[in-house]
Amino acid sequence: MTTVLDTAVLDERLAAAKDASRALARATTAEKDAALAQIAQTLREHVPAIVAANEQDLAAGRASGLSDGLLDRLRLDAVRIDALAQAVLELVALPDPVGELVQGRRLPNGLRIEQQRVPLGVVGAIYEARPNVTVDIAALALKSGNAAVLRGGTAAEHTNGVLVDLLRSALEAAGLPGAAIATVDDFGRAGAQHLMRARDYVDVLIPRGSAGLIQAVVAESTVPVIETGAGVVHMFLDASAREDWSVDLVHNSKTQRPSVCNALETVLVHRDAAARLLPSVIGRLEASGVVVRGDARVRELRPDLPEATDEDFATEHMALELSIAVVDDLDGALAHIRRYSTKHTESIITEEVASAERFLAEVDAAAVMVNASTRFTDGGEFGFGAEVGISTQKLHSRGPMGLPELTSTKWIVRGSGHARG
Amino acid sequence: MTTVLDTAVLDERLAAAKDASRALARATTAEKDAALAQIAQTLREHVPAIVAANEQDLAAGRASGLSDGLLDRLRLDAVRIDALAQAVLELVALPDPVGELVQGRRLPNGLRIEQQRVPLGVVGAIYEARPNVTVDIAALALKSGNAAVLRGGTAAEHTNGVLVDLLRSALEAAGLPGAAIATVDDFGRAGAQHLMRARDYVDVLIPRGSAGLIQAVVAESTVPVIETGAGVVHMFLDASAREDWSVDLVHNSKTQRPSVCNALETVLVHRDAAARLLPSVIGRLEASGVVVRGDARVRELRPDLPEATDEDFATEHMALELSIAVVDDLDGALAHIRRYSTKHTESIITEEVASAERFLAEVDAAAVMVNASTRFTDGGEFGFGAEVGISTQKLHSRGPMGLPELTSTKWIVRGSGHARG
Incomplete structure (x- = not known):
């Protein structure tokens, strides 16, 4: 050379x-x-x-x-x-x-x-x-x-x-x-x-x-x-989120292939749903060996979890690690996503049309989803046959x-x- | 300030x-x-x-x-x-x-x-x-x-x-x-x-x-x-080019609004058509006050014209100035365009389908034309209603x-x- x-x-x-x-x-x-x-x-x-x-x-x-x-x-x-x-x-x-x-x-x-x-x-x-x-x-x-x-x-x-x-x-x-x-x-x-x-x-x-x-x-x-590529990907569990979907889709988004850009990094959960959803969501993750970190309000429910720092929320781990934060409402989730998102893929789990439509309209990302695993942002899944990559920019091409x-x-x-x- | x-x-x-x-x-x-x-x-x-x-x-x-x-x-x-x-x-x-x-x-x-x-x-x-x-x-x-x-x-x-x-x-x-x-x-x-x-x-x-x-x-x-924007724009007069179209379209492309990016800067003419076309093409330009420069082969026909230098061929004049070169054939025209074009608009005047189709296929520019004035590369003319500009790059958007x-x-x-x- x-x-x-x-x-x-x-x-x-x-x-x-x-x-x-x-x-x-x-x-x-x-x-x-x-x-x-x-x-x-x-x-x-x-x-x-x-x-x-x-x-x-x-x-x-x-x-x-x-x-x-x-x-x-x-x-x-x-x-x-x-x-x-x-x-x-x-x-x-x-x-x-x-x-x-x-x-x-x-x-x-x-x-x-x-x-x-x-x-x-x-x-x-x-x-x-x-x-x-x-x-x-x-x-x-x-x-x-x-x-x-x-x-x-x-x-x-x-x-x-x-x-x-x-x-x-x-x-x-x-x-x-x-x-x-x-x-x-x-x-x-x-x-x-x-x-x-x-x-x-x-x-x-x-x-x-x-x-x-x-x-x-x-x-x-x-x-x-x-x-x-870079994907700090979020899933927001709204107050009305179904428990079975929350558990399945958080688990699937994180563990189905943790080393790729559309894998989940952060779960945000509505404060009214935290006590209802987090035990089973976290339990399923831990059963698959995921290291779960929580913010202060998550740790009120699970004091044994390590603390999720600002840096954790900003990091694409590409590994079996995940951070969770409790937010006051949809606005809190949108604010967190605005701050930390790399604009790759963001998903909401909800039963309410109004929440779903606001999330879809207001989140600025290549792919925004309702009641679906973030792993679906993929040229193969979208039916493109071949994938050059997943664009996270806005000019020329956005997404797969x-x-x-x-x-x-x-x-x-x-x-x-x-x-x- | x-x-x-x-x-x-x-x-x-x-x-x-x-x-x-x-x-x-x-x-x-x-x-x-x-x-x-x-x-x-x-x-x-x-x-x-x-x-x-x-x-x-x-x-x-x-x-x-x-x-x-x-x-x-x-x-x-x-x-x-x-x-x-x-x-x-x-x-x-x-x-x-x-x-x-x-x-x-x-x-x-x-x-x-x-x-x-x-x-x-x-x-x-x-x-x-x-x-x-x-x-x-x-x-x-x-x-x-x-x-x-x-x-x-x-x-x-x-x-x-x-x-x-x-x-x-x-x-x-x-x-x-x-x-x-x-x-x-x-x-x-x-x-x-x-x-x-x-x-x-x-x-x-x-x-x-x-x-x-x-x-x-x-x-x-x-x-x-x-x-x-930047437009070093060419028109190639093929061996078969109609004289009336050659005269009209060179004149229109250069003089209809000389200060804009889709205005013509350089005429290339097939050697077999130079003696037939150049006198009337140049005459019409000069009647409108255009300063015409020529390469050596143009100056064999019109020794009084100033010489078109390499720099002239590379310049967007945005004024009533135009350079002309004689080329051996379509390949010569394509080579000249490859060398000097800013990839904005290029046009061919020809009666031959094969020349037209080769020109359209091989010229790398935002707009390529047959038998039309280069002034048509324009959001208004294309029916867009408003024009942000004319992109000369290949990503995101190309042309008006x-x-x-x-x-x-x-x-x-x-x-x-x-x-x-």
Whole structure:
């Protein structure tokens, strides 16, 4: 790995990706689908090479003291590689967003205008120690007609290096330019920094990983960024909340998959329902090994619980930990959510229409729910077939992003000598 | 004017705008329309106060040597104020984008999901010496349920100060919070810089003005930016181009309103058509006082023309100046456009379907046209009723932006005890 930045070499690679993006934009759905099938086949044919490179990264990770969780995310074995290849194949069945007519009409003067979906061009991705994202983003970009430039982090660099080589050779075998998939990992951190400023070559940057990584990219990047992920997710148990739903949905939202962004972090409970609901809600959580913390009013009911601090309420634990606060009413819940929410997903459990409708209208988040588990904010659950990530920003796309969110539009205007009067 | 930044005071104002944005998000269409009518009435009732403040700015501008063009943009007289008020009233008739159901369905498990249009929240605007933009942006933001924070520049600060006071009092008179319209002009340049970093309070920033201003905002802002405007716009006269259309559409695109972003800057002509088309195309331009520059091959036909330099081809003149280059073929035209285009609007004049379709498919711009004047890239012409600007970026919105482009969406999920399996 060289960490001295040779800007000319890097720009040449980015320019090649930009050139290749034009070929991808013109590629037919059949050509792109053939390339996806080729990628899946190539991955399956090179399991030993991928695993060998991955073992180098794992060994380095163990030596540098990576946690078991990070090592697990870093690991690619035969089963996981097969699942990755399968996920690539599943993109073949999805509709190609490129060329879709979003709207169109004939103007009073006879001019015909159409808004057509087109690829973004070059999609950049910055992520950490998750080599599966390399294949994932490259395949999603390909299906949506985009080139991809990847920065996968030092911890996974051997694995990513092999994967990018395989992806490029698969593209070439399918008659598309290999330069459409590139990595800047060999330029280290300086490469990532250059990528964040490469407005001439990169059309959008998607950071995937920790809140710290995402914030760093947002602060440093002049390339437009799509923020994904961070989720300090709340569920409010209203005075009228059914006990069975409260117990089930808090439990499901927290424990069904605690390490993901739509998992629940904080329960807010109406003071009139606290004594009725909390014993069974907490009991069910504790039976599944969840560490429950409470504010002062929760601890009046359960003095043995550890105290939930301000920091707890602001933290995305991504683990079997959960904080609970008692609020005076819906306004108190809305105020707490305004203060701590990362605007990902918020849910209310209630029997009252007025509470439900106010919650849905006033909570500012990508997804707001009534009587449902927060785990449903998901591209797969929403029927998108593939998920690029879950956007927590308001521009371009909000909530689960599918293939259409990796496109832009352009206006096609057809006249016959039309001049403006 | 204080130019020392009191961050606490400024943050308080931004926080008040954010709070007010929640009231605007909840306001009904009728309430917002009443406020728009009140704004129009208030402006018309206070013409003398606005004109007096404007005269202070004009006097300062003359003293500091502003050009006649800038002084004209700065000027608000009774006629212009009336037109501004009229434009505000015209927003009343437009559909309210907020609450629109973008899509919705029932999932296989019975969960009902709906994607609803919601306001962005707080819209920031940074612009220069155009006090009309103050009213324009505030009214567009109001109709789309957003608060607005404005930085209108030192040259217009007296005018903008009076306008913002009037806008706020009109909002209050209509029962909406005045804090929903705010200025940071009293904090000078430091206020603008703070605004560009105020991610906690501002949801989107729209720079309007010179290419230099827009690039500075893009480079400095951590708030998401919508780029508007810059247009180095081309028209390609293909070998088969009709002479009458070539003459008319080049002339219309350049001269119908030369100071705007969709006006033509460069004509590219196929070498096989240069001798046939250029004499009449250039003759018509010159008859309207356009200064025409040519590359070497144009000057073989018209040696008296000044030379079009690389810099000319890269410049948005916004004046009666135009550059012409001869290209070998469609590929040559596409290469020139790739190199110099700001991706705003590009048009081809041709009789050949194959050329037209290749041009439409391969040119990367917000609007691509066949046999039509580039002046048609316009929210009014496209039937949007109001125009926020013309986006030249690919995320969120591309091309003319109407009221819906000042909104985001949120997912509403309604269940009955749904847990994820």
